[in-house]
Amino acid sequence: KQEVTQIPAALSVPEGENLVLNCSFTDSAIYNLQWFRQDPGKGLTSLLLIQSSQREQTSGRLNASLDKSSGRSTLYIAASQPGDSATYLCAASGNTPLVFGKGTRLSVIA
Amino acid sequence: GAVVSQHPSWVICKSGTSVKIECRSLDFQATTMFWYRQFPKQSLMLMATSNEGSKATYEQGVEKDKFLINHASLTLSTLTVTSAHPEDSSFYICSAKGLGLTYEQYFGPGTRLTVT
Secondary structure, three states, X not given: OOOEEEEOOEXXXXXXXXXXXXXXXXXXXXXXXXXXXXXXXXXXXXXXXXEOOOOEEEEOOEXXXXXXXXXXXXXXXXXXXXXXXXXXXXXXXXXXXXXXXXXXXXXXXX | OOOEEEEOOEEEEOOOOOEEEEEEEOOOOEEEEEEEXXXXXXXXXXXXXXXXXXXXXXXXXXXXXXXXXXXXXXXXXXEEEOOOOHHHOEEEEEEEEEOOOOOOOEEOOOEEEEEO
């Protein structure tokens, strides 16, 4: 059974810093790995989706990498801004529906 | 493209009543829909998977008689919480996946249910 773990659970950084969020998964037989953002009381916003055959995806200040063999993905946020404050969830998709990690709560302090 | 809507966005109901939540795929045919629930500061937990025209598959620990799921068309799935109790208060999110859409699930905006 797929299990997804995210570290750290919470992170607070000053504005302008670059940061890395970590995600690990136990079953490497995935179709894709997806990163989401969730604001308090809101639904999910898809940020990046990495297919199993890909190594990374980039969108603006966000860069996500995938290493299937080691069961790891990272989300890199460059030049963080207060508006980046949210919970970031990673989810792995395989033969089963998406399995989510518990998320990392990010606070960017102005 | 690939937009999923949910209705209502929030609902308050009294204990013992039933409430129905709709999930619609607006611009694609969703052969499979998923229902998740999320407690405060927790992650999303899959409740059930439904394929159009067949019975839903429930995850372990989810009461199928309490959480009725219907996926009668390729664009609509409903979740009915029957005889709601305060402990059913949660954030319910649906997602949908269609034929030809690369394994990606598209998520609705969620429904906040409060049972008083």
